[in-house]
Amino acid sequence: MGFCDWISVYQTHYEGLPRICDGAFLRIDEHGQVVNTTLRKVQVEGSHETSVFIRCDGQTVWFEGNASRFRRPDNVFGYSLRQCIERVNALLAEYELPGFSDGDRFITNWKGQPRSAWTGARITRVDLTENFATGGQADAQHFMRWLAGQQASRMKTSTYGDGETVDFGRGSRRVYSKVYVKAAEIRRHAAGDEYLLRLADWCDSVGLVRMESTYKATKLHAMGCNYLGGFDMKQLEIDFEDRKSVFTRAKADVEEVVDLPARFVAVYRMWEAGDDLTTRMSRATFFRYRKALLPYGVDIAIKSNVVPFRSKTRVIQLGPVSPPDWYELPEIERKRYVG
Numbered sequence: 001m002g003f004c005d006w007i008s009v010y011q012t013h014y015e016g017l018p019r020i021c022d023g024a025f026l027r028i029d030e031h032g033q034v035v036n037t038t039l040r041k042v043q044v045e046g047s048h049e050t051s052v053f054i055r056c057d058g059q060t061v062w063f064e065g066n067a068s069r070f071r072r073p074d075n076v077f078g079y080s081l082r083q084c085i086e087r088v089n090a091l092l093a094e095y096e097l098p099g100f101s102d103g104d105r106f107i108t109n110w111k112g113q114p115r116s117a118w119t120g121a122r123i124t125r126v127d128l129t130e131n132f133a134t135g136g137q138a139d140a141q142h143f144m145r146w147l148a149g150q151q152a153s154r155m156k157t158s159t160y161g162d163g164e165t166v167d168f169g170r171g172s173r174r175v176y177s178k179v180y181v182k183a184a185e186i187r188r189h190a191a192g193d194e195y196l197l198r199l200a201d202w203c204d205s206v207g208l209v210r211m212e213s214t215y216k217a218t219k220l221h222a223m224g225c226n227y228l229g230g231f232d233m234k235q236l237e238i239d240f241e242d243r244k245s246v247f248t249r250a251k252a253d254v255e256e257v258v259d260l261p262a263r264f265v266a267v268y269r270m271w272e273a274g275d276d277l278t279t280r281m282s283r284a285t286f287f288r289y290r291k292a293l294l295p296y297g298v299d300i301a302i303k304s305n306v307v308p309f310r311s312k313t314r315v316i317q318l319g320p321v322s323p324p325d326w327y328e329l330p331e332i333e334r335k336r337y338v339g
Helices: 081-094 137-148 182-190 194-206 217-222 233-244 262-272 283-296 331-337
Strands: 003-012 024-028 034-039 042-046 050-057 060-066 105-110 113-118 122-133 157-160 165-168 175-181 208-216 252-257 311-316
Touching (some): 060 081, 122 217, 122 233, 137 165, 137 175, 137 194, 137 208, 137 262, 137 311, 175 182, 175 233, 182 194, 182 208, 208 217, 208 233, 262 283
Antiparallel strands (some): 024 034, 042 050, 050 060, 105 113, 122 208, 157 165, 165 175, 175 208, 252 311
């Protein structure tokens, strides 16, 4: 497994806690009476243009955000779930709020069956992620084109950017997964930072691609992983392994189209397969690609007529990734990667 990224969690403690909010939303009935009040979250700004959100109504504490990335220049390598909770609790202490805890276990009833529950923190979202090396920048690009043509069960598959991101199950209320080229994501936020640009170059050199799976409240509850005290990482690891199997096969045979610029290949592949591209991209993007592909004899506005292009096959295998010696990895995590 890789590490935990985003986490959303809350816990009810006792009355008398500091109220932490950024205003409130009021719901008023037809008689002008306030029906309920919802406090707005406070956005906590950290270093390196990072931020997370906290809120407390005097009794219940909420947190949501990328705990692995907060106050760090990047999160190419990061933290386990428990380490993320430690980081979150340290932040809550700065606001004189109690940290999230397991609480006490008790037995409840769920669908007619006894089930463990806990009095402590409840988790409503967890993002798990893992890095893979494809061998180099060109291999990463070819791999993403191959992945765009794969299917994960019955989940909808989409491609974004210049083929830099492929996702599965966008809009699902249970689990959403995506794979993307990490170097491109780092460069978008580098803003001239020499360390981040060096890190992006290193990601290109190993062809680093990342998979992320977002587990939402419905899925966590169904798996019995909605309580911090009873959180079973093994269950999520099994599910994560199953979801990544679509692209971690022994090898990916990627047919490289020779006569077509790389930035157009993913769109060409979808059109070639008979996809309705008007449902996969905005109107402006569709016509931009149509104009660009017309000189190559491809009109994506009409049904595929299978324009023949010369091709060759590349075999790409995924491998593990370890951080370079100069990587700014927190001491708490470096022990996991450096023997």
